[in-house]
Amino acid sequence: MARTMNISDTTVDRTFRIATGAAAVAIPLLLLLFIVQLTWGSLPAWREFGPGFLIGTEWDPVAGRYGALPAIAGTLLTTFLALLFAIPAAFVTALYLADAPPVFGGILSQALDLLAAIPSVIYGMWGLFVLAPIMQETIQPFLSETLGLGRIPFFGVDGDGFGFLTAGIILALMILPYISAVMRNVFLMTPPMLVESARGIGCTRWEAARDIMVRYGARGLLGAIFIGLGRALGETMAVLFVIGNISEVPTSLYSSGTTIAATLANHFAEADGVLRAVLFALGLVLLALSLAVQIFARYYLMLTNSSRGEK
Amino acid sequence: MTMMNNNSISARRRGLFRRRLADRIVRLLSTAALVIAIAGMGWILWNVCARGISVLSWSFLTESTKPWGIPDSGIANAILGTLEITLGAALIGIPPALLGGIYLAEFGRGTRLAGIIRFATNVLMGMPSVVVGLFVYALMVVPLGGFSGVAGSLALAILMIPVVLSTTEEMLRMVPDTLRESALALGCSRTRATLAILCRSARSGLLTGILLAVARVSGETAPLLFTALWSDGWPRDYFTGPTANLPVLITEYSTNSPFAEQHAAGWGAALTVTVMVLLLNIGSRIIFKEKHHVR
Amino acid sequence: MSDEIKISVRNLNFFYAGNHQALFDNNLEIRANHVTAVIGPSGCGKSTHLRTYNRIFELYRGQRAEGEILVDGENILSPHVDVLELRRRIGMIFQKPTPFPMSVFDNVAYPLRLHFKLSKSEIADRVEDALRGVSLWDEVSGKLKTSGLALSGGQQQRLCIARAVTAAPEVLLMDEPTSAIDPVATLKIEDLILQLREKFTIVIVTHNMQQAARISDYTAFFYQGRIVEYGRTEAIFTNPSNPKTEEYITGRFG
Numbered sequence: 001m002a003r004t005m006n007i008s009d010t011t012v013d014r015t016f017r018i019a020t021g022a023a024a025v026a027i028p029l030l031l032l033l034f035i036v037q038l039t040w041g042s043l044p045a046w047r048e049f050g051p052g053f054l055i056g057t058e059w060d061p062v063a064g065r066y067g068a069l070p071a072i073a074g075t076l077l078t079t080f081l082a083l084l085f086a087i088p089a090a091f092v093t094a095l096y097l098a099d100a101p102p103v104f105g106g107i108l109s110q111a112l113d114l115l116a117a118i119p120s121v122i123y124g125m126w127g128l129f130v131l132a133p134i135m136q137e138t139i140q141p142f143l144s145e146t147l148g149l150g151r152i153p154f155f156g157v158d159g160d161g162f163g164f165l166t167a168g169i170i171l172a173l174m175i176l177p178y179i180s181a182v183m184r185n186v187f188l189m190t191p192p193m194l195v196e197s198a199r200g201i202g203c204t205r206w207e208a209a210r211d212i213m214v215r216y217g218a219r220g221l222l223g224a225i226f227i228g229l230g231r232a233l234g235e236t237m238a239v240l241f242v243i244g245n246i247s248e249v250p251t252s253l254y255s256s257g258t259t260i261a262a263t264l265a266n267h268f269a270e271a272d273g274v275l276r277a278v279l280f281a282l283g284l285v286l287l288a289l290s291l292a293v294q295i296f297a298r299y300y301l302m303l304t305n306s307s308r309g310e311k
Numbered sequence: 312m313t314m315m316n317n318n319s320i321s322a323r324r325r326g327l328f329r330r331r332l333a334d335r336i337v338r339l340l341s342t343a344a345l346v347i348a349i350a351g352m353g354w355i356l357w358n359v360c361a362r363g364i365s366v367l368s369w370s371f372l373t374e375s376t377k378p379w380g381i382p383d384s385g386i387a388n389a390i391l392g393t394l395e396i397t398l399g400a401a402l403i404g405i406p407p408a409l410l411g412g413i414y415l416a417e418f419g420r421g422t423r424l425a426g427i428i429r430f431a432t433n434v435l436m437g438m439p440s441v442v443v444g445l446f447v448y449a450l451m452v453v454p455l456g457g458f459s460g461v462a463g464s465l466a467l468a469i470l471m472i473p474v475v476l477s478t479t480e481e482m483l484r485m486v487p488d489t490l491r492e493s494a495l496a497l498g499c500s501r502t503r504a505t506l507a508i509l510c511r512s513a514r515s516g517l518l519t520g521i522l523l524a525v526a527r528v529s530g531e532t533a534p535l536l537f538t539a540l541w542s543d544g545w546p547r548d549y550f551t552g553p554t555a556n557l558p559v560l561i562t563e564y565s566t567n568s569p570f571a572e573q574h575a576a577g578w579g580a581a582l583t584v585t586v587m588v589l590l591l592n593i594g595s596r597i598i599f600k601e602k603h604h605v606r
Numbered sequence: 607m608s609d610e611i612k613i614s615v616r617n618l619n620f621f622y623a624g625n626h627q628a629l630f631d632n633n634l635e636i637r638a639n640h641v642t643a644v645i646g647p648s649g650c651g652k653s654t655h656l657r658t659y660n661r662i663f664e665l666y667r668g669q670r671a672e673g674e675i676l677v678d679g680e681n682i683l684s685p686h687v688d689v690l691e692l693r694r695r696i697g698m699i700f701q702k703p704t705p706f707p708m709s710v711f712d713n714v715a716y717p718l719r720l721h722f723k724l725s726k727s728e729i730a731d732r733v734e735d736a737l738r739g740v741s742l743w744d745e746v747s748g749k750l751k752t753s754g755l756a757l758s759g760g761q762q763q764r765l766c767i768a769r770a771v772t773a774a775p776e777v778l779l780m781d782e783p784t785s786a787i788d789p790v791a792t793l794k795i796e797d798l799i800l801q802l803r804e805k806f807t808i809v810i811v812t813h814n815m816q817q818a819a820r821i822s823d824y825t826a827f828f829y830q831g832r833i834v835e836y837g838r839t840e841a842i843f844t845n846p847s848n849p850k851t852e853e854y855i856t857g858r859f860g
Binding site: 010017024088124125 | 431
């Protein structure tokens with residue numbers, strides 16, 4: 001290929017090559033700029049509050065005191081809940097879709113893809129007007145009183161329908177199609193002969209999936225989970241509408257709170273001075289979290305790859 | 312050999328009943344999860360349609376938004392603004408994304424630099440859109456002293472770039488090397504050969520990627536909160552002033568308004584956005600499918 | 607060796623999706639503790655025939671078998687037969703080695719853990735027996751914890767045979783087990799098959815006539831979904847009664 005380049009090394013070709021190269025190199029530079037910009041913008045906040053900002057719980061615009069813990073804890077809690085609901089559901093859905101007759105499975109997968117295409121603001125609006133009232137009137141009383149979960153500390157009764165559980169459910173519904181689409185492909189990529197060997201020694205369908213397909217596709221399944229994790233971490237609108245938006249560390253599944261993304265969206269308008277720097281600092285934390293997810297995913301996948309002894 | 316000694320182990324069989332029961336239960340759960348997911352989608356779409364249709368009318372789609380209390384309020388300015396912002400995003404984002412994708416597929420194969428670029432692209436793809444909004448806010452809105460439609464376009468463009476770039480690379484890689492070589496052997500310059508391949512073989516794939524990227528960003532809300540913001544007027548000041556758009560309208564009307572009329576208008580806007588996004592999505596799929604049947 | 611009949615196929619017809627018939631009135635008697643080779647040109651239905659014995663075809667929608675396959679006198683096509691138990695009794699080896707993505711040890715132990723409740727030491731004993739049984743023990747005893755995928759092709763296939771015999775089956779089905787393996791490894795596996803005949807009833811599909819002649823006691827010749835000729839291997843190879851069989855064996859087609 002390089003040889004051919006030398007033969008027709010015209011000016012046009014050189015310009016073309018430089019133009020494409022520049023566009024490509026711009027991507028890592030853009031990423032770098034993100035980090036620089038957010039760090040720069042957040043400097044005043046770090047100067048003011050120090051690293052204690054990350055574990056501070058105050059949010060007092062009048063006194064100008066801000067802490068990130070409620071937002072960080074809220075982000076982790078909603079993400080955890082979303083994954084808790086979505087991973088098992090996506091796993092079994094993907095199993096079903098991979099096993100369904102091609103046409104039927106194809107149609108259902110397309111339907112799930114459309115679910116993923118619905119803008120998050122629609123989820124948010126639906127959560128606000130439809131799901132939150134149902135949570136308040138039916139689901140939360142059912143969980144805490146009928147099932148008696150209210151006596152367990154974190155499951156207490158204290159809810160107007162806006163809070164972490166509602167946000168977690170909406171997020172789960174949003175990320176389910178992403179996770180399940182990737183998982184379905186992973187299952188479909190298992191060599192048929194491997195599946196036949198598993199079934200051939202007397203595995204049930206479930207045993208073959210659990211013991212053979214999951215191991216074979218471990219990397220891909222993990223990748224699917226990380227895709228969902230990444231989306232849940234940074235999702236703004238679906239959460240913003242139903243989280244309640246108060247800067248408090250979660251005390252119960254039903255309590256109102258906030259997430260990093262929701263805090264950013266909620267306070268941008270009033271942002272000035274140190275609050276603006278605080279928002280940048282929160283943005284930086286979110287950026288760091290999603291970077292960590294990506295890097296960890298890649299590193300872990302590499303590890304799984306080599307331990308499977310593939311050539 | 313113990314291997315053959317069937318009697319000693321046949322008494323210690325695992326119960327087939329429990330194994331089969333586990334299989335049945337998982338099967339049931341699979342169906343249940345799928346039904347719940349699809350029903351959830353159906354429920355959402357039903358709500359959007361049922362509540363949205365009731366406010367749809369000619370004037371709703373042709374009149375501008377107006378403060379509460381003034382009759383004949385519509386969402387036309389937001390529709391136009393969304394079109395402007397999305398089109399602007401496509402103009403800003405697609406050219407560099409195409410070029411970058413070409414670089415990765417044609418020039419950068421197997422190099423370390425390409426690895427770095429690919430990694431950065433993946434990271435950018437997983438970047439929360441709200442962070443992108445914050446970034447453009449710091450990059451454009453703060454220095455230029457105000458919100459603008461074009462800042463919104465830039466934010467959406469940044470969200471589109473990694474998607475279009477990686478589809479471009481993928482599509483070009485699917486083109487067999489022999490095609491490349493035969494074009495070069497005919498005496499085509501590298502540029503012409505690449506462009507010819509782009510236009511011919513990879514075209515439908517690229518179009519699919521672009522349409523999907525457009526569909527994805529046209530419903531994005533969070534980045535626009537930081538950039539284009541919101542305005543009741545017609546979107547005349549795309550370069551200098553806040554520009555109306557559907558997603559932020561939905562947000563404003565449903566969270567910042569106590570009025571039922573505005574909630575209803577929000578549902579109408581939600582229906583409009585959903586129809587737009589789903590049409591783009593389905594359209595791109597159809598294009599991709601047709602091409603694949605032809606090949 | 608006894609001449610007891612292990613599997614008796616009666617009027618077997620097989621259909622793929624869309625009612626496309628692949629097997630026509632197959633009748634066959636497989637003798638216990640013998641090797642029966644199934645030969646024929648590609649697409650003649652020999653693999654399809656083999657895949658009815660453990661009902662593995664049922665994984666695919668629309669495929670169905672009609673007729674009777676009696677194993678020890680019991681019709682295994684009957685819906686009352688438990689396929690999980692059937693597949694423990696009838697092991698299968700495939701065209702390509704299919705080690706599971708787990709360690710060498712776990713590969714062989716897997717069917718044991720699946721079907722039986724055994725102690726760790728019992729499992730270890732049986733795994734060792736199985737690996738010795740396929741003469742793999744000396745080669746892998748030092749790397750039982752490495753991935754099964756790290757072995758060579760021939761070793762992988764013997765690993766799969768070990769995995770198939772560990773849960774104490776009665777019949778081994780082999781679907782062109784050496785087609786993806788180099789000649790030296792193939793000879794090892796052929797030797798192994800001759801040893802395994804002592805304990806198992808073996809049915810092997812092969813496209814390799816020399817292989818069939820070397821290792822089998824009985825040979826069935828398939829042509830277009832029908833069993834054209836069946837008998838003792840020497841008889842089929844030296845004195846075929848059907849002209850089609852003779853043409854195929856002498857290499858005029860296929």
